[in-house]
Amino acid sequence: MTVQESSYRVDALIAEDIDAYLALHQNKSLLRFITCGSVDDGKSTLIGRLLYDSKMIFEDQLASLEADSRRVGTQGANIDFALLVDGLAAEREQGITIDVAYRFFATEKRKFIVADTPGHEQYTRNMVTGASTADAAVILIDARKGVLTQTRRHSYLAHLLGIRHLILAVNKMDLVAYDQGVFDDIVADYRAFADSIGIGDFTAIPISGLAGDNIAAPSDHTDWYAGRTLMETLETLEVATAVESDRPFRMPVQWVNRPDLDFRGFSGLIASGTIAPGDDVRILPSGRTTRVKRIVTMDGDLDRAGAGQSVTITLADEIDCSRGDVIAAADDPPxxxxxxxxxxxxxxxxxxxxxxxxxxxxxxxxxxxxxxxxxxxxxxxxxxxxxxxxxxxxxxxxxxxxxxxxxxxxxxxxxxxxxxxxxxxxxxxxxxxxxxxxxxxxxxxxVHWQALEVTREAHAGQKHQRARVLWFTGFSGSGKSTIANMVEKRLFALGRHSFLLDGDNIRHGLNKDLGFTEQDRIENIRRVGEVAKLMTDAGLIVLTAFISPFQAERRMVRSMLPEGDFVEIFVDTPLQVAEARDVKGLYRKARAGELKNFTGIDSPYEAPETPEIHIDTTKESPEDAAERIVKAILDDWSPTL
The missing domain is CATH 2.40.30.10 (Translation factors)
Known part of the structure; x- marks a missing residue:
């Protein structure tokens, strides 16, 4: 046999081993779980031990781990299993976890994805990220410290996020001489808290992540404990897909699969329930009903599909369905x-x-x-x-x-x-x-939308104009109201039907209950936007003169209107120029601390990035600006007659 032939044979054997390995694990159920708790409760060490005991560490990784353990000062023959998980340099230096670390491992019975979540309170959002897809939570408690604030916080969040299985792992039992009394007291304290937040059931296990007690094998040190090991518990928990399969069919549409003119399917991940060709389904939110024609996958059509499977469904009828819609059981829709x-x-x-x-x-x-x-x-x-x-x-x-x-x-x-x-x-x-x-x-x-026979376009056509909102924005004292008033006078002279909503005037009535905090400013603009929209529905040209300092709120009003009907006009005046005018004495009061949350002084102004019309008041008079605005609008006029 030549060297090349020998190499081919080795490659074939390797490929055969890989195929066998994949076949072995393909049909195993998958459990997603998180580890959480307070700082230094041993979460990363526990996960490292799980990886080690499930033989998911390669020889070169083990050698590197042993070297790293010696380098960070682990004594004797012990291995610092936390180093398998704490991948960030900052984590290794501080000895804490500050990010969510995901790890995969498998046993003969099941596959696992575990998320090691941070213990510090300021990283609670990271814990939420890890918990959002988890079926189970392993909540660690340091046997020396008992139930802590973060224990309660993470337990509450796990329950809030709908995690079905909670495992209370009382860790570091080796440091309290495996005392059953310590374990029982902690479980009793935790049970009192769990009952108060609605956690009906949990599994408590005494463990030592470092020593391996009750992780993969029963411990000789806890002969008083007759329950399962942590690994056995994880292997026997019911996974989410089993629960979701018993619920009504739901599939959010990810995309419309249209490779050619002859095929039109709707692809997505089945969130719950099962489906088969011939089943009646309802498309939401439209409410239209039809039947499933085919269930298509890369491996061929299926006779039935269930929760957790990604499929493409074809329908018996040509029906409007797009990304974001939900295909659901016709007789039990969401x-x-x-x-x-x-x-x-x-x-x-x-x-x-x-x-x-x-x-x-x-x-x-x-x-x-x-x-x-x-x-x-x-x-x-x-x-x-x-x-x-x-x-x-x-x-x-x-x-x-x-x-x-x-x-x-x-x-x-x-x-x-x-x-x-x-x-x-x-x-x-x-x-x-x-x-x-x-x-x-x-x-x-x-509350439902009432269909109106006289449309927005009809109202505007009756007035021989296009309904629009001319939104003037800029600092107080920039000249917004002055220019807006001139524009309306010109429109009125031209026979246009318009109305000017001025910021100060609105606050005398509709918005008199609002102050000038950031929250009140947002509500102020929201109300004005809704009023302006109603006026354009009546076919009017609406002019508004408001500081409206935040881009998000101007964008919100723009989104209320049809494309092209929101005209943003930036009256650009330097702050020092606007303050020098100070016709209302507002800047003086703001500088003196008598007027809080004043734009430009102690509240920000976010200038428009791409306004439809930009007025530089240092180079253009109000009269010229008004004339240019009217001309720009009239040149772009498209009345509906």
């Missing part, structure tokens, strides 16, 4: 609404701004949403409901959420896929909160 009560876990350093528009992403649905002032925040240590006007980093609160259109959903405790969502800042695109929907507000089910 709800659709645009107002909800929800629990929020705030994950950003910038506080929640009630009334500000955020992107809400739920499954494959993305909509614009606003959050109202929280009903209350929750103190996870005492479970007290605290009165707060907003939410800060790591705060947990309950609030009402409004979306700009119907969202297909189910309560989070029924369906995590259709009940869990995230909020995204529209400016930075950063995730600012995770949320769990409770229920639709009753008023959202009782």
């Amino acid at each position: 709800q659709a609404a645009d107002q909800f009560e929800a629990t929020l876990v705030w994950m950003a350093s910038e506080e929640l701004l009630p009334g500000r528009g955020y992107w809400l992403k739920l499954g494959t649905q993305t909509v614009s949403a606003t959050v109202q002032q929280p009903k209350y925040a929750i103190d996870v240590n005492t479970l007290a409901e605290l009165s707060q006007k907003t939410l800060g980093l790591n705060d947990i609160g309950v609030a009402e959420v409004y979306t700009d259109r119907d969202v297909v959903f189910e309560p989070y405790d029924t369906n995590r896929e259709l009940g869990g969502f995230i909020l995204i800042d529209k400016v930075t695109n950063a995730t600012v909160a995770a949320g769990m929907l409770h229920f639709a507000l009753r008023r959202s089910q009782n």
Whole structure:
């Protein structure tokens, strides 16, 4: 046999071994779980021990681990298993976990994905990330310290996020001489807390992550404990897909699969239930019904598919269905609404701004949403409901959420896929909160759009004009109201039907209840935007003169109107020039501390990046600016007659 032939044979044997390995693990169930608890409770050490005992460490990794253990000062023949997980340099230097570390391992009975989550309170948002997809939580308690604040916090979050199985791992039993009394006292303390937050059942195990007691094999040191080891417990827990398969069919549509003109399917991950060709389904939120024609996969058509499978479904009828829609059991569909009560876990350093528009992403649905002032925040240590006007980093609160259109959903405790969502800042695109929907507000089910026969276009056509909003923005004293007033006078002289909404005038009536905090400014602009929209529905040209300092709120008003009907006019005046005018004496009061939250002094102004019209008042008179605005609008006029 030649060297080349020998090499081919070795390659074939390796390939055969790989195929055998994949076949061995292909049909095993997968359990996702997290480890959590307070700082230095031994989470990373426990995961390292699980990897080691399940023989998921290669020889070169083991050699590197032993070398690293000696380098960081581990004594004797012991291995520092935490080094397998604490991959960040900052973590190794501090001896703590500050990020979510995911690891895969498998035993003869099951596959696992474990998330090692941070113990520090300031990294609670990382713990929420790891818990969002977990079936189980291993909550570690240092036997020397007992139940701590972070134990309660993480237990509350795990319960809140719908984790079905909680395992209380009382760690470092070797440091308390494996004393049963210590273990029993900790379990009793934890049970009292668990009962208070609605955790009905949990499994308590005495362990030592470092020594391996009751991890993969029963410990000789705890002959008083007759329960299963941690590994046995994890191997026998019921996984989420088994539970979801018993529920009604739900599949959020990820994308419309249209490779050619002859095939049109709808692809997605089945969130719950099972489906088969011939089953009746309902498309939401439209409510249209049809039947399943085929269930298509890369490996061929299926006779039946269930929760956890990614498939493409073809329908018997040509029906409108797109990304974000939900295909559901026809006789048991989920709800659709645009107002909800929800629990929020705030994950950003910038506080929640009630009334500000955020992107809400739920499954494959993305909509614009606003959050109202929280009903209350929750103190996870005492479970007290605290009165707060907003939410800060790591705060947990309950609030009402409004979306700009119907969202297909189910309560989070029924369906995590259709009940869990995230909020995204529209400016930075950063995730600012995770949320769990409770229920639709009753008023959202009782209030419906009334179809009107005289349309917006008809109202504008009667006036021989195009309805628009001319939105003037700039510092106080920039000349917004002066220029807007001149523009309206010119439009009036030309026979146009218009109305000017001035910031000061609105605050004498509609918005007299609002102050000048950031939250009140947002609500001020939201109300004005809604009024301006109603006026354009009547066919009017609406002019508004407001400081409107935040891009997000100007963008919110723009989104209320048809494309092209929001004209942003930036009256650009340097702050020092506006302050020098100070015709109302507001800057003087703000500088003296008599007027709080004044734009340009102690509250920011976010200048428009790409306004439709830019007026530089240092180079252009109000008269010339007004003339240019009217000309620009008239040149672009497209009346509907």
